[in-house]
Amino acid sequence: MVKVYSYADSQDVANSVAQYVIEHQNAALSKGDKFKIAISGGSLGKVLNKGLIANSENYAKIQWSKWEVYFSDERLVPLDHEDSNYGLFNEMVLKSLSEKKQQLPKVFTIKESLLSDDGSTDSEIAKDYESILPESLDVILLGCGPDGHTCSLFPGHKLLSERSVRIAHLNDSPKPPPRRITFTFPVLFNSGNIAFVAEGAGKAAILSKIFDTKKSGLPCELVNEGSVPVAWFVNDAAIEGVPVTASKY
Numbered sequence: 001m002v003k004v005y006s007y008a009d010s011q012d013v014a015n016s017v018a019q020y021v022i023e024h025q026n027a028a029l030s031k032g033d034k035f036k037i038a039i040s041g042g043s044l045g046k047v048l049n050k051g052l053i054a055n056s057e058n059y060a061k062i063q064w065s066k067w068e069v070y071f072s073d074e075r076l077v078p079l080d081h082e083d084s085n086y087g088l089f090n091e092m093v094l095k096s097l098s099e100k101k102q103q104l105p106k107v108f109t110i111k112e113s114l115l116s117d118d119g120s121t122d123s124e125i126a127k128d129y130e131s132i133l134p135e136s137l138d139v140i141l142l143g144c145g146p147d148g149h150t151c152s153l154f155p156g157h158k159l160l161s162e163r164s165v166r167i168a169h170l171n172d173s174p175k176p177p178p179r180r181i182t183f184t185f186p187v188l189f190n191s192g193n194i195a196f197v198a199e200g201a202g203k204a205a206i207l208s209k210i211f212d213t214k215k216s217g218l219p220c221e222l223v224n225e226g227s228v229p230v231a232w233f234v235n236d237a238a239i240e241g242v243p244v245t246a247s248k249y
């Protein structure tokens with residue numbers, strides 16, 4: 001099931017993403033003692049900051065110490081590198097939590113000590129990350145690239161058909177940096193819930209292809225076609241002219 005939630009204002013998008021996260025956090029914590037969430041890079045860090053931290057009402061509802069945070073993809077650079085998705089999450093979320101003396105979530109990063117300049121250890125990094133990944137994530141938050149990629153699963157790339165490993169590595173990402181690790185479809189399709197966040201008029205062209213009844217085979221479309229419930233949080237500009245019916249969360 002795919003649902004689209006759209007708002008004129010970016011703060012409302014962030015607030016509804018936060019509500020979604022809080023709802024799934026509460027559902028997970030009513031059944032167990034951890035909330036397992038995966039996040040992506042791009043503008044998601046900013047959205048989480050706006051929705052979960054800057055909004056004090058939402059902030060009060062987050063049980064950060066019970067969160068386990070994973071990354072749907074990661075660039076194979078040191079964790080303090082400007083390209084690191086962990087680095088972005090650290091800047092946008094963890095630092096604010098530290099300033100507030102908040103107990104931090106448990107964050108699962110690539111093993112930095114395995115990084116090599118020539119990429120010879122990239123497969124080891126992927127294997128290591130796979131070994132710490134839980135069987136199933138409660139929520140995966142994804143972005144949608146202007147080419148329809150998500151995680152580091154790019155249109156037409158051979159990893160779209162990878163089913164034998166849960167974490168794959170690639171050295172030919174069309175978007176720099178080229179060396180990355182990524183969730184594969186088995187991880188996405190074995191999760192509890194998936195949400196995309198896509199904002200801006202620049203997304204309308206690719207969203208038109210993803211939501212067209214004519215199949216495009218784009219990675220985001222493949223996620224929509226799985227059996228995991230998918231929610232899209234967008235602003236109105238991103239779906240202008242896109243054949244979808246949107247509502248409020």
Ligand SMILES: O=C(O)[C@H](O)[C@@H](O)[C@H](O)[C@H](O)COP(=O)(O)O
Nearest residue numbers: 041042043044143144145146175
């Ligand atoms: O892999 C990358 O190089 C980016 O992180 C990318 O996947 C990003 O998440 C999307 O392009 C969505 O970007 P926005 O969140 O800015 O829309």
